[in-house]
Amino acid sequence: MSTAPSDRASRTETSSPVLSVRGATKRYGAVQALAGADIDVHAGEVVALVGDNGAGKSTLVKVISGAITADTGSIEFAGEPVHIGRPQDAQDLGITTVFQDLALCENLDVVANLHLGGESRSYGILGEIRMERRARDLLASLDVRIKDVRTPVASLSGGQRQSVAIARALLGDPKMVILDEPTAALGVEQTAQVLALVGRLRERGLAVLLISHNLADVRAVSDRVVVLRLGTNAGDFVTADASQEDIVGAITGARIVGGRS
Structure with missing residues (x-):
């Protein structure tokens, strides 16, 4: 029997996260891609990372997956401080990423x-x-x-x-799976199949970080929604308790939520 979203969210409040990123910054010349971003992901939890184009989602994922190194900030994995300087470091820790291009032959x-x-x-x-x-x-x-x-x-x-x-x-x-826009360009039936698979990853006890622009998919499968705006946190919502308007407001800047909603 699967656990209700609100019950899962309550359980993760008292457990230590598998991944914890604090104060991540990254600058490309004059562009501040990350400006002190934080994120936690627990075992058996699907966290959706959302935000408008240029919000810093891809940069944060690249930091976690080892594709780039943050200028400042800290990362803990399984409760221990770690340094992720290359993709192999992330893989050795148990972090695997499925990028949008899939890299299939x-x-x-x-x-x-x-x-x-x-x-x-x-x-x-x-x-x-x-x-x-x-x-x-x-x-x-x-x-x-x-x-x-x-x-x-x-x-x-x-x-x-x-x-x-x-x-x-x-x-x-792996202990954690990062999924980059897994339902992009899929039809309704195929999207349902992939979302069901994401749910099964959670049932296996994996920490799942889902990047998506599709709020319907996000609300269907996630336990929490973390919103980035202009490279920093604009909201952290328990999905079951948040409205579409809450999340959209955080994405657009109409409503900034510093902590959990």
């Missing part, structure tokens, strides 16, 4: 894409049977419906491709 099948760069080998020979079995088990555990895992990714729907990219991110047993 369309000419390869699902099995090959899931294991790309981490193929199973024995005496230099690919363990095709072992990889196929692992692929089937992983997709089944996530309730991802793909009839034939030997199907080229080019033949899959947009929702199925997104699901494969998310499944691939789980092969390293």
